[in-house]
Amino acid sequence: MDLLGKLEILADAAKYDASCASSGTEKRDSRGESKGVGSTEGMGICHAYAPDGRCISLLKILLTNVCMFECAYCINRASSSVKRARFTVDEVVKLTLGFYRRNCIEGLFLSSGIIRSPDYTMEQVIAVARTLRVEHGFRGYIHLKTIPDADPLLLEEAGRWADRLSINVELPTEAALKDYAPEKDMGGIRRSMGRMRFGIDAAREKPRPGGAKPPRFAPAGQSTQMIVGADPSTDRTILRLSNTLYGAYGLRRVYYSAFSPIPDASAALPIKPAPLLREHRLYQADWLLRFYGFGVEELATDPDGNLDLVHDPKLAWALENRHMFPVDINRADREALLRVPGLGVKSVDRILLSRRHRALRLEDLARLRVSLAKVAPFLVALDHRPTQEPDSARLSLKLAPKPKQLALL
Amino acid sequence: MVKTVVLAHEVDFGGWRDAVRRLVLSGTPPEEVHFAVGAPTDLFALDGEPPAEPDATPTGTFSVSRALVALAETVIQARETERFSLLYTLVWRAQHGEKRITEQVTDPAVQRAIRLAQSVRRDTHKMRAFLRFREVPEPDGTRYVAWFEPEHFIVEANADFFVRRFATMVFSILTPYRSFHWTGETRSFGPGADLSHVPDDDALEQYWRTYYSAIFNPARLKVGAMVSEMPKKYWRNLPEAAAIPDLIRGARNRTEAMLEAPAMPPETRPMEQRRGAARKAPGAPPEAAQDGESADTLPALRKAAEACRRCPLWEPATQMVFGEGPADARMMMVGEQPGDQEDLAGKPFVGPAGQMLNRAIEEAGIDRSVVYVTNAVKHFKFEPRGKRRIHAKPDLVEIDACSVWLEEERRLVRPSLLVMLGATAARAVLGRTVTIGRERSKPIALPDRFGSNAQGLVTVHPSYLLRIPDAETKQREYAAFVADLKQARELLR
Numbered sequence: 006m007d008l009l010g011k012l013e014i015l016a017d018a019a020k021y022d023a024s025c026a027s028s029g030t031e032k033r034d035s036r037g038e039s040k041g042v043g044s045t046e047g048m049g050i051c052h053a054y055a056p057d058g059r060c061i062s063l064l065k066i067l068l069t070n071v072c073m074f075e076c077a078y079c080i081n082r083a084s085s086s087v088k089r090a091r092f093t094v095d096e097v098v099k100l101t102l103g104f105y106r107r108n109c110i111e112g113l114f115l116s117s118g119i120i121r122s123p124d125y126t127m128e129q130v131i132a133v134a135r136t137l138r139v140e141h142g143f144r145g146y147i148h149l150k151t152i153p154d155a156d157p158l159l160l161e162e163a164g165r166w167a168d169r170l171s172i173n174v175e176l177p178t179e180a181a182l183k184d185y186a187p188e189k190d191m192g193g194i195r196r197s198m199g200r201m202r203f204g205i206d207a208a209r210e211k212p213r214p215g216g217a218k219p220p221r222f223a224p225a226g227q228s229t230q231m232i233v234g235a236d237p238s239t240d241r242t243i244l245r246l247s248n249t250l251y252g253a254y255g256l257r258r259v260y261y262s263a264f265s266p267i268p269d270a271s272a273a274l275p276i277k278p279a280p281l282l283r284e285h286r287l288y289q290a291d292w293l294l295r296f297y298g299f300g301v302e303e304l305a306t307d308p309d310g311n312l313d314l315v316h317d318p319k320l321a322w323a324l325e326n327r328h329m330f331p332v333d334i335n336r337a338d339r340e341a342l343l344r345v346p347g348l349g350v351k352s353v354d355r356i357l358l359s360r361r362h363r364a365l366r367l368e369d370l371a372r373l374r375v376s377l378a379k380v381a382p383f384l385v386a387l388d389h390r391p392t393q394e395p396d397s398a399r400l401s402l403k404l405a406p407k408p409k410q411l412a413l414l
Numbered sequence: 415m416v417k418t419v420v421l422a423h424e425v426d427f428g429g430w431r432d433a434v435r436r437l438v439l440s441g442t443p444p445e446e447v448h449f450a451v452g453a454p455t456d457l458f459a460l461d462g463e464p465p466a467e468p469d470a471t472p473t474g475t476f477s478v479s480r481a482l483v484a485l486a487e488t489v490i491q492a493r494e495t496e497r498f499s500l501l502y503t504l505v506w507r508a509q510h511g512e513k514r515i516t517e518q519v520t521d522p523a524v525q526r527a528i529r530l531a532q533s534v535r536r537d538t539h540k541m542r543a544f545l546r547f548r549e550v551p552e553p554d555g556t557r558y559v560a561w562f563e564p565e566h567f568i569v570e571a572n573a574d575f576f577v578r579r580f581a582t583m584v585f586s587i588l589t590p591y592r593s594f595h596w597t598g599e600t601r602s603f604g605p606g607a608d609l610s611h612v613p614d615d616d617a618l619e620q621y622w623r624t625y626y627s628a629i630f631n632p633a634r635l636k637v638g639a640m641v642s643e644m645p646k647k648y649w650r651n652l653p654e655a656a657a658i659p660d661l662i663r664g665a666r667n668r669t670e671a672m673l674e675a676p677a678m679p680p681e682t683r684p685m686e687q688r689r690g691a692a693r694k695a696p697g698a699p700p701e702a703a704q705d706g707e708s709a710d711t712l713p714a715l716r717k718a719a720e721a722c723r724r725c726p727l728w729e730p731a732t733q734m735v736f737g738e739g740p741a742d743a744r745m746m747m748v749g750e751q752p753g754d755q756e757d758l759a760g761k762p763f764v765g766p767a768g769q770m771l772n773r774a775i776e777e778a779g780i781d782r783s784v785v786y787v788t789n790a791v792k793h794f795k796f797e798p799r800g801k802r803r804i805h806a807k808p809d810l811v812e813i814d815a816c817s818v819w820l821e822e823e824r825r826l827v828r829p830s831l832l833v834m835l836g837a838t839a840a841r842a843v844l845g846r847t848v849t850i851g852r853e854r855s856k857p858i859a860l861p862d863r864f865g866s867n868a869q870g871l872v873t874v875h876p877s878y879l880l881r882i883p884d885a886e887t888k889q890r891e892y893a894a895f896v897a898d899l900k901q902a903r904e905l906l907r
Contacts, residue, residue: 009624016628034578044579050543051643053654055630056661058639065629071690075681083688084681103618104625106558106583107547109654120690179729188685192720195732199758249730252798253757265633266669272677281634295800359519369520 006090012100014090018070018081019116021267022173023230023260025051027062027111027146030168030225034144041142042106045168049146050111063114063148064104068092068129072118076175076186077273078235078264081118085269097133098141105145112146112168113137119152119188127155127163134166146225154193157200164204164222169257172197173230174250177243181236185273198254201227205255226257233287234279235264239310244290244301251295261287286312293318296350297343315405320346323383324397324404333385335364346404347379379404417442420452421498424567424591427490430498434505439474444506449498476509481516485527491538492530493566500527537565541572544648547585548616558585561612561651569594573601588612619653626654632665633672712741715822719792725815727793727808732757737788737823744906746786746829747771748820748839750875754803757794762787770876771835774892778899786827790842791816808838817842828865833902836875843870850874855898857905869905873898 028049035042051060069091070081080087101113115133119126130149137143149167151160163170172194176182179191201223208222229250231243247259263284264275290312293299297319305321306312313321323330323346332341334356342353352375356365359373366388371377382391382400419433430449437447486501503523508515518524547558558580569592576587577596587594588607595602640658649655685691709715716736722728735752738761755765763771775782790813796803808816820842824832834840840848844858850872858870874895882888 009621012621013624013628016625020629020631035581036578038582040582042580042582044575046575046578050539052543053626053652054640054644055626056637056640056658056665057631057634058636058643059631059634060643061626061629064625066625069690073685073688073691075685075688077680082681083683083685083690084678086678089689100621104622106580107549107616107618107622108545108560108580109622118690121692125692192733196760199732199760203758248798251801252796252803253730253732253754255801263634265631266672268672268675270672270675270677271680273680274677278633278673281636355519358517362514362518363520365520372520372522372525 011090043144065114068117074188077271080267114148116150123152169225177238228258230260241310290318330383444503488531632668635665731793739786743786750838751791767877
């Protein structure tokens with residue numbers, strides 16, 4: 006098979022991994038170097054967007070889509086009749102450098118089906134990263150997918166070449182993993198995450214005076230992905246797990262991927278794809294946990310434990326907690342402002358900055374491009390006090406997005 | 415009388431700054447100044463001399479906040495005729511009572527400048543993202559040439575980004591108003607170019623289009639999201655954009671075909687017979703005993719404990735943390751439960767409390783390698799708090815649920831002395847609630863099932879020592895802890 010044919014198969018096989026981040030790594034560039042190419046400056050760059058709205062920052066491919074595992078949700082599972090291909094190390098290197106020099110990508114995100122053994126597979130993936138870094142002086146971004154229960158020494162080497170490492174938890178519970186990915190084991194995945202956190206923490210420690218610099222290890226940290234809607238786990242179960250994972254392994258991100266139909270699907274799967282809106286709500290809730298001071302248990306869900314699909318999670322929480330409002334834009338502390346539906350972290354910081362100079366009115370908020378319709382029922386400003394809405398139900402209806410907006414999501 | 419200031423080129427920051435300095439010092443209010451960009455004779459002299467100013471230069475100094483300078487450096491790149499006078503207005507106001515003007519983010523003029531800066535930053539970001547090089551063979555090597563149409567005057571400020579990234583390449587960036595060339599060693603700017611200077615398609619672009627098409631998931635079509643991040647005005651210079659119309663058109667049919675296709679039966683062959691499997695199958699993992707009672711070696715017991723579901727603590731934890739030490743150790747030390755570090759490492763007493771314990775053990779003259787060290791509870795109990803896990807005390811149900819593993823460890827190791835570190839350990843070993851203050855440092859005769867003449871000794875948990883804030887008390891308590899350990903050593907004589 007020619008290289009173009011392989012690229013088509015092995016990119017197609019990689020697209021179910023949502024992560025494409027290229028941010029948060031160390032600063033480096035190519036000035037004064039004799040060979041090689043590349044730089045990373047902290048901020049990621051999205052070089053293109055596909056019609057699915059997802060950013061394309063890295064060349065995201067599999068080394069091979071041949072796989073011994075039988076994960077029901079995966080297009081590359083052993084029983085799938087999808088076309089198979091395998092890149093050589095040099096082919097991946099050539100494509101990465103070629104695209105990079107044309108400014109199409111920030112770097113490489115390499116994953117692989119499991120062939121022969123976890124260690125063998127991991128060695129192949131590492132060989133690509135090592136060749137790029139050592140032989141070609143590549144200084145762009147590298148994200149490697151690690152294989153559960155690969156040898157800790159291999160993990161160590163992967164961390165030396167990669168900016169980010171990741172391992173997918175795939176499903177939110179051990180029971181779901183047993184049902185849909187019988188060869189994967191939650192314990193093995195967690196142990197690998199634990200080892201990665203050790204490596205990442207150790208590399209960040211300042212060396213003692215005269216002491217050796219700790220070995221480089223994944224300066225952009227680790228991330229993971231969960232498939233949503235393939236098993237019956239509720240949003241609360243999913244978010245509890247995320248919360249645990251953030252705390253236990255210092256993950257940079259948990260990605261949520263709404264289970265979407267794949268060609269050649271397994272009979273073990275649900276027939277209906279999960280709504281993309283559910284995935285979106287999980288991301289919003291994840292943000293509330295990490296940047297807005299919310300706890301998992303206070304998020305508003307239906308009796309089953311799923312987030313509201315009509316309102317975003319912050320608005321849903323505010324409608325259930327009307328006694329916390331209205332909040333005075335000119336007096337409230339940062340924590341209280343962050344809980345106002347319609348105010349983001351940036352808006353809150355700007356409000357705090359500008360109210361040092363004058364008391365704020367609604368028109369000031371409009372200048373900060375805050376949606377007045379959204380925030381007005383929850384805020385007091387110099388020239389505004391919300392009229393008492395009769396009840397949350399009425400307000401809820403009033404603030405519900407128009408059907409047209411829903412269709413866009 | 416309105417004064418006219420002529421700047422050398424669109425991003426002549428030096429010229430603007432010098433003019434502003436003179437204008438402020440001579441007390442010229444913003445409404446009496448008009449800024450214009452002249453037709454400079456030398457386009458390449460970006461840092462050229464400012465045009466001669468007829469007025470005598472007033473003397474004096476004043477300072478402008480760093481935030482305002484940074485804002486001005488960005489805003490000056492905006493394609494907006496009024497930008498020079500807008501910025502001068504801000505400097506003027508900053509000198510006349512509004513020192514921290516950049517913080518007044520709801521002020522209309524500040525707001526206008528912030529909007530322009532945001533627009534410049536977005537354009538800058540898009541240039542770094544959407545500019546594409548094409549490879550052009552030249553007699554003495556390869557040159558990479560890119561054509562980009564920026565919205566603002568951002569080439570000058572952006573050139574260094576591309577140099578940092580592509581320092582080892584020879585390249586040219588062509589835009590309608592300015593071009594930039596890098597020889598691999600030196601940089602130079604030139605006049606604008608047009609499409610006729612742009613080289614033809616490059617062979618690798620077909621690969622890039624193929625990648626772009628293959629990474630797209632037709633089941634998640636979201637054209638609006640794509641267009642908001644990659645507006646159509648950029649498409650004509652993006653090689654991959656040619657594939658977009660067909661991808662959108664075909665998405666619905668592809669998705670429906672996936673949904674309607676008959677589902678595949680799942681794989682039933684054993685793993686070693688599947689494609690990609692190694693010829694020689696790896697050895698099957700040892701079967702775990704269902705529960706502790708049947709295991710008769712420590713490794714078998716450990717295997718069984720790994721699968722323990724007697725209480726819910728297993729679920730959020732990374733792994734079960736089993737005891738460690740010789741199978742025939744005479745001394746067994748029992749702690750409370752693994753902590754954050756132990757949970758990650760899968761070994762007992764490796765975190766801060768473990769280090770404290772090691773220090774005390776050594777001081778007491780005990781060799782840790784001959785001690786069997788374990789915990790009453792084998793999974794880490796915690797509360798997630800942001801990026802950290804906060805230790806939570808195991809409750810009686812959890813201690814009792816887990817005590818079967820400790821009991822089995824003790825039965826297999828048969829130590830003569832059990833050192834209980836803290837109340838949880840004492841509860842797990844003795845089966846009753848123990849007050850440390852009352853029972854510590856006193857040898858306790860253990861019942862016969864612990865083996866003939868087996869003894870117990872209760873002391874504090876090393877993490878207690880870590881929590882004492884007062885240095886003097888800490889020192890005293892540490893000494894008492896070491897004394898208990900010395901006593902333990904003596905008891906084994």
